[in-house]
Amino acid sequence: MPLLLCCAIAGSSQPNGKAVEITAEPDHHLALSNQYTRVFKVEVPPHQPTLLHHHAHDYVFVTLGRTEIENRVEGKAPVTLKLQDGETRFSAGNFSHVAVNLADAPFRNVTIEILKKATKANSASPAPERGLEIGHGGLSEVIIDNDTVRVSDNAVAGGGMLHQPDAHKWPVLLVAVTDLELHAQSRGKTEAPIRLKAGDIEWNRGGLPELMNMAKEQVRFISVEFK
DSSP, rough: OOOHHHHHHHHHOGGGGGEEEEGGGGTTEEEESSOOOEEEEEEETTTTBBOOOOESSSSEEEESSSSSEEEEESSSOOOEEEEEOOEEEEOSSSSEEEEOSSSSSEEEEEEEEEEEEOOOHHHHSSSOOOOOEEEEEEEEEEEOOOOEEEEEEEEEETTOOEEOOOOOOOOOOEESSEEEEEEEEEEEEEEEEEEOOOOOOEEEETOOOEEESSSSSSSEEEEEEOO
């Protein structure tokens, strides 16, 4: 009976099969809203589905912890995804889906909507080189780069420094993959520390500064820059 009940829940949907807006999906919790983005912290219980919900905007999602889900996009065949801790993907918007957590632990992610459309200036500007930036114990890999966002996977060794180019200062969202304490360096001065638990976020309208890891262990975070 418990197995049959679980299967019935996983296959169920709301009345009339109508998708709710993402803000009405109970596993999506709004954590930040501004002119650039809406950020949702998502947590789906083990072996449970979300409601059928609609994504009106393009978005990036950062997975927290290893997990396995079934992605049921309306009008398409279900797809099973095995996701790693910190794995980050881009999804084009204007679709509805159900995400079913197949794992024994909660499925957690940070969903980052992109509210600003690409402009001619963005489209015409040269894209930064893809690949790794290495130096002084910090490593930054550009993993997504399009007309609206540039997303990097960042790791900083204990006591290390992550240097950032001064060519641009796009607004940026940080998503902590591990617990971290970073001290921002600006023009030779140390600014207020950034202390985050895994899954926490930090918004900086002035771009990503140079960051020093104050811990002894390596830390990791995802940065989403809005062009």
